[in-house]
Amino acid sequence: MVARRLLCVAPGGRPQALLETQLRAEAWEVHWAADLVSARRLQQRLDIGIGLLLLEQVDAALVEEIATLVAPGTDGAQWIAVFPPRALELPSFQQLVLEAFFDYHTEPLDPSCLLQILARAYRHACLREACRRPVAAGAPDGLGMVGESETMARLRRQIQKVAATEAPVLIGGESGSGKELAAQAIHRGSARFGGPFVAVNCGAIVPALAQSELFGHERGSFTGAMAERRGLIASAQGGTLFLDEIGDLPIELQTNLLRFLQEKTIQRVGGTRSLAVDVRVVAASHVDLAEAVASGKFREDLYYRLHVLSITVPPLRERKEDVPILAQHFYRRCMAELSRTRVDGFSRQAVAAMRAHDWPGNVRELFNRVQRALVMTDSRLVSPADLELAGDERETAVCLDAARTLAERDAIRLTLDRVGRNVTHAARELGVSRMTLYRLMEKHHIGLSRVL
Structure with a gap:
């Protein structure tokens, strides 16, 4: 990930202390250089993510020096310049700003505007690094979503x-x-993945404290407010704010949230000024918000503000072919925490029982059953009883060919998982040729891409 490290170069003197205070409040690690020579030394010594050049005046000689510092490819940093408007009258400087700087800001200095530019530059730097970084084998999308259906x-x-x-x-x-998990995947796949992901359970916020929790408060704004509080929205600066169960948000807070979405500013409890916040909002609800709007429980204008793009996470019963894969994923995850437990996996009957179950609690229910089974079982293989699922009595009537097919498919999948999806090693363990294994994988619709 790109370091959230900022090199501030201020020839002729450092700017007002207020700017440095605001930069550090936004979690920037700030390093100052009073001249270009010192800046180059810091460039060589530190992994600089973003560079900020603060200029009082510009001439032709200075332009040449600046060019050696900010030339594209010098250190991979994104550069922003702050200078008087008249500096753009110099053609050489105008060309340099166009070619070598991510953005610029002319005086008088507006800290809130500059902070937004820096946030955009940081997201861009993170995205550029992600494009250069090779994707790990078996993780083609990097989204962290489990399932092959x-x-x-x-x-x-x-x-x-x-x-x-x-x-x-x-x-x-x-x-x-x-x-x-879908919200995290959206954040992970966006240009904001270098910023924070802040999850808020709207149904768990105490109504009396909800305003302060979301928007923050000033010191002394109410009894017990002994210090200033940023609030959850401001803490997601530069990243993603996930509002889970948004339908449970009190109606009076919905008005304030709507204002934030429209104006991209917040006002703390007890505050008198609006604060700019650069946050992307992702919301979720298990209830139909359109019905909540019709019944007067949710603001219609807020609904349309949030409902710009929408996706639906399918229930587990609609993708039962993913159940064994998810169960195996949870098995590995739980076994890493239960090092003294000796369980080799799931019996064929357990897999059949999991496939037959409708999973009203969805993925959360599956994880809970697997975790409980691994702790409580006395066998090497988890049984339907360990999962507290009824075994299918029809299992005894399954014909030999069907049983052989199920066993063959499970053996191939487990072996591929164990050898890191290496076909050569898997074929050797299974005692077949590579071509035979490829034919069997095609027969059972088993892909090589690992789902993390």
Whole structure:
């Protein structure tokens, strides 16, 4: 990830202390250089993410010096310049700003505007690094979504599309289906992935403190306000704010949230000034917000502000082919925490029982059952009883060919997982040729891409 490290170069003197205070408040690690020579030394010594050049005056000689500092490719940093408007009258400087700077800001200095420019530059630097960084084998999309079904493939495509924009996103889906994971995937796939991801459970906020929790408060604004509080919205500066169960937000707070979405500013409790905030909002709800609007429980104008882009996370019962994959994912995750437990996996009957179950609690229910089973089982293989699921009595009537097919498919999948999806190693362990293994993988619709 790009370092959130800022090199401020201020030939002729440092700017007002207020700017440095605001930069540090936005979590920038600030390094100052009083001249270009010192700036070059810091460039060589530190991993600089963003450079800020503050100029009082510009002449032809200075332009040549600046060019050696900010030339594209020098250190990979994004540069922003602040200078008097008349500096752009110099053609050589005008050309340099166009070719070597991400953006510029003319005096008089507006700290809030400059902070927004810096946030954009940082997101751009993070995205540029992500494009240069090779994608890890087995993680083609890097979204962290588990599943190989066509339903999940469609959801991934939708996430990739909405992640490429800055518009608000509304995520629908049943409780426990993975809406927060989808929100995290949107954040991870966006230009904001270098910034914070702040999740807010709107249904868990105490109504009396909700205004302060979201928007922050000034010191002394009410009894017990002993210090200034930023608030959850401001803490997501430069990143993504995830408002889970947005339908549970009190109606009076919906008005303030609407104002924030419209104006991109907030006002703390007890405050008198508006503060600019650069945040992308992703919201989720397990209830139909359109129905909530019709019943008067949710503001219609806020609904349309949030419902610019929408995706729906499918319930687990609509992608049952993903159940064994998810169960195996949770098995590995839980076994890493239960190092003394010796469990080799799931029995064929357990897999069949999981496939037959409708999963009303969705992915959350599956994780809970797997975790409990791994702790409580006394066997090497988890059984349906360990999962507290009824075994299918028809299992005994399954014909030999069907049983052989199920066992063959599970053996191939487990072996591929164990050897890191290496076909040569998997074929050797299974005692077949590579070509035979490829034919069997095609027969059972098993892909090589690992789903993390």
